[in-house]
Amino acid sequence: MRFANVDGTRSEAQPKLRGICRGCGEEVIAKCGKHVVWHWAHRSLANCDSWWEAETKWHRAWKNQFPSDWQETILHDTTKGEKHIADVKTAHGVVVEFQRSSIDPAEVKLREQFYQRMVWVIDGSKNELDQANFAMSISRVNEHAMAGLRWYGRSKLFARWHTTTPVFIDFGEEYGFWRVCRFDPETKKGVVMFVDRALFVEALTTGQSDFSSGGGPASK
Ligand SMILES: [Zn+2]
Incomplete structure (x- = not known):
């Protein structure tokens, strides 16, 4: 911490x-x-907090995009007697979780139920193959910064984050920061949108958006 x-x-x-x-x-x-x-x-x-993961430069760099008062916010669910430390909770009540290690879908759901208003930021640069596969899996980016995705990779990167909560994947400087707008684990097809990191941070910092209106990869 x-x-x-x-x-x-x-x-x-x-x-x-x-x-x-x-x-x-x-x-x-x-x-x-x-x-x-x-x-x-x-x-x-x-x-x-059993959900806490070892902090890397990646975590720290992201957390530091936000005021230090918002970092490592301890949240309680008094009815369950549960307590977890959110990576960032904005003054507007949105939790931002920076996730590097993989967790299974049941675990994803538990955390979403606990944090409620939240967005996921996933480290997509952990596995070099994922970065290269991603670059090959997307179509040309259109004028709305959207691209079609046809996931050829063997990894479960996209399948794992099949949820109705907003999901962003950080593929690193070279490959960019992307929102997973939609993804179908059956066909492995989806839609992604290129997102400017600074604008993402600004939207959350000013409270202008919590990205919930667009839903997550599993939203209809
Ligand atoms: Zn402790």
Whole structure:
């Protein structure tokens, strides 16, 4: 995590510091290596957020597009006694989850039920083949920045995110940032839209859009 409490103040990791996790109240240790994103680590995540994934440069760079007050927002569902840490929750009430590791569709659904108003941002550059396959799978981009997709890849990248919640895939600098407008896991065909990262961030920051009106890849 980027933040933990040190003497009661929400603080970033610094070498040799110890802090208290804002989620579970257990001691966390600053990890400040040369090759890692400086972060706070638990001795054990057992009592903390089971949904939390190890932070990479990719996560951190995205989170930092938003005000730090919005990052790592702890959310409670008091009826279920559940608690999770949203990567970003905007002042307009939209949760933005930056997801790098793959999770199965049941898990996707659980998180959507918990966060309610949310958008997914998926790291599509984790697997080099996905990037290259994506470039080969799309038609020419039209004047509305839309392209047809015919997924030839073997990976389940698109099938996994078959949901009615807005899904964006970040294929990296070279391959771009795309919204998955529609996708049919049977035919492996769909529609994607090229999205300017800065405009995406601006829409969420200003509250101008939560992207829900367009639905997700599984919307009709
Ligand atoms: Zn914790």
